Amino acid sequence: KAADDFFREHAGLALTYDDVTLATLYSEILPRETNLETELHERLRLRIPVISADMDTVTEAPMAIAMALNGGLGLIHCNLPEREQLSQVSRVKNNIHGLIQEPIKVSADQTIGDVLTLVEERGFAFRTFPVVDENDTLLGLLPGHTVRPRYASTKVAAAMTPRAQVQTITEKELGKNPIAKADQFFNEHIGIHKLLVVDDDDRLRGLFTISDIERIMQERHSQLKPARDDQFRLLCGAAVTATRNSTGELDRDRILTHIGDLVERGVDVVAVSTAHGFSKGVGDTVKLIREHFPDLPIIAGNVTSGEGVSYLSKCGANIIKVGQGPGSICTTRVVAGVGIPQLTALYVCAKAAEQEGVRILADGGITKSGDIVKALTLAHGVICGGLLAGCPEAPGQLLEINGKVYKQYRGMGSLAAMQAGSAARYGHSSKDSVRKVAAEGVEALKEVNPPLDVVLTQLAGGIQSGMGYLGAPNLVALREKARYIQVSPAGQRESAPHDIVEVKTGN
Numbered sequence: 001k002a003a004d005d006f007f008r009e010h011a012g013l014a015l016t017y018d019d020v021t022l023a024t025l026y027s028e029i030l031p032r033e034t035n036l037e038t039e040l041h042e043r044l045r046l047r048i049p050v051i052s053a054d055m056d057t058v059t060e061a062p063m064a065i066a067m068a069l070n071g072g073l074g075l076i077h078c079n080l081p082e083r084e085q086l087s088q089v090s091r092v093k094n095n096i097h098g099l100i101q102e103p104i105k106v107s108a109d110q111t112i113g114d115v116l117t118l119v120e121e122r123g124f125a126f127r128t129f130p131v132v133d134e135n136d137t138l139l140g141l142l143p144g145h146t147v148r149p150r151y152a153s154t155k156v157a158a159a160m161t162p163r164a165q166v167q168t169i170t171e172k173e174l175g176k177n178p179i180a181k182a183d184q185f186f187n188e189h190i191g192i193h194k195l196l197v198v199d200d201d202d203r204l205r206g207l208f209t210i211s212d213i214e215r216i217m218q219e220r221h222s223q224l225k226p227a228r229d230d231q232f233r234l235l236c237g238a239a240v241t242a243t244r245n246s247t248g249e250l251d252r253d254r255i256l257t258h259i260g261d262l263v264e265r266g267v268d269v270v271a272v273s274t275a276h277g278f279s280k281g282v283g284d285t286v287k288l289i290r291e292h293f294p295d296l297p298i299i300a301g302n303v304t305s306g307e308g309v310s311y312l313s314k315c316g317a318n319i320i321k322v323g324q325g326p327g328s329i330c331t332t333r334v335v336a337g338v339g340i341p342q343l344t345a346l347y348v349c350a351k352a353a354e355q356e357g358v359r360i361l362a363d364g365g366i367t368k369s370g371d372i373v374k375a376l377t378l379a380h381g382v383i384c385g386g387l388l389a390g391c392p393e394a395p396g397q398l399l400e401i402n403g404k405v406y407k408q409y410r411g412m413g414s415l416a417a418m419q420a421g422s423a424a425r426y427g428h429s430s431k432d433s434v435r436k437v438a439a440e441g442v443e444a445l446k447e448v449n450p451p452l453d454v455v456l457t458q459l460a461g462g463i464q465s466g467m468g469y470l471g472a473p474n475l476v477a478l479r480e481k482a483r484y485i486q487v488s489p490a491g492q493r494e495s496a497p498h499d500i501v502e503v504k505t506g507n
């Protein structure tokens, strides 16, 4: 294959994105006709092969929601209390549905105070709940305006709208196009925002909300389509750490309980993210998760060798993160003298992944859509941190300096992030981090970006252009067809705008 020939010729020389260019090939396909879907696992299909990094200045619920709405995936970081991470996952999974098949219900003898606690604990953005008995028979609807602290001691039974006044639809009436039927219902019933679905015995079978239906109708016209699970919920991933107990052993119970909770909230994939994935700690954690959650997709990493990929896949990982030190805020290569330029790392890992039947993700060092095209000639997806950290959906305050607006972006191996909890990812304990261990990342600022959908539409457009030049209708064809050419330093200079006074920067 072309990749084998190219990398054999360059054996002993490690290359990264800017060192190569892709040769153009005969094409019968227009960029807009190309398909960006990628299958990372049979239960994890993305519409665009882009994942937001599990970093505390990149991915919390707003970013994960926006990523999934645009067809990608967000990995919620784990530099926060477990309970808080669970509530972030719930916010993503509860965000937009078609038919919510398992709506959150309350019972008539609970108090409004109980309901408020539920809302707070699970991070729900909604406050209207169906009221059912122990057989799920519908008793009424608790309206959102009654779920207030001032009514905390009131019983749900006293506050709810009784069954006779609640509009419902039966499963049979929904017919073959439930979304269209729900849309019609909301058009015909001005002021009603929830439509409850019942069976012939008046048992609750689901619900539609007007905002979900409106969003879905809009989505049908938007360029990037959402990435959803088989229950029509947005996809969401979460990072997990190899938590250790006081004797330094893996805290099996704590890890398993947390993952059980994440699964219960509907998480689609967990990521065991560390700087050194080819290690016993990461392998043991992956094995533990695999043993107890046989069907859960697991991402693990990071590695830069074929042996690392084989090791993690044998432990039970399905998707392996590749990259040590390419990240924009990383100093691993400077501090530890370790790591391999990213394109060569991707090549060796892709070879091993093919043999093991697992996927790889290109993690770090991506600064433009062209890098993504090059990465996707070897990987099934890319992970971006810096490219997305300036978006309004990323966590963090805006900062104005000399009239320019910035957002904070920091490495998870920076001292500040390790003090906030990520030390284990770099093989230190959080106590060490206070005593100034060698940081492997920096704290930085990013100029603010436009909203994520604008950034992702630009990136997707760039990837599609690349595929058009290679005549690749989909990502499988891109991987098969790619031909690489090494570029000289003069060639690199020629590749970017030059010898002009730029008045408007490109993307």
Ligand code: XMP
Pocket: 053, 054, 055, 275, 302, 323, 324, 325, 326, 327, 328, 329, 330, 331, 332, 333, 363, 364, 365, 366, 383, 384, 385, 386, 387, 410, 411, 412, 413, 414, 440, 441, 442
């Ligand atoms: P980009 O280039 O997208 O990279 O900003 C994001 C990726 O960088 C990794 N990462 C780190 N690597 N020290 C490192 O050596 C760090 O402090 C650090 N923090 C994040 C991580 O893989 C992320 O996805």
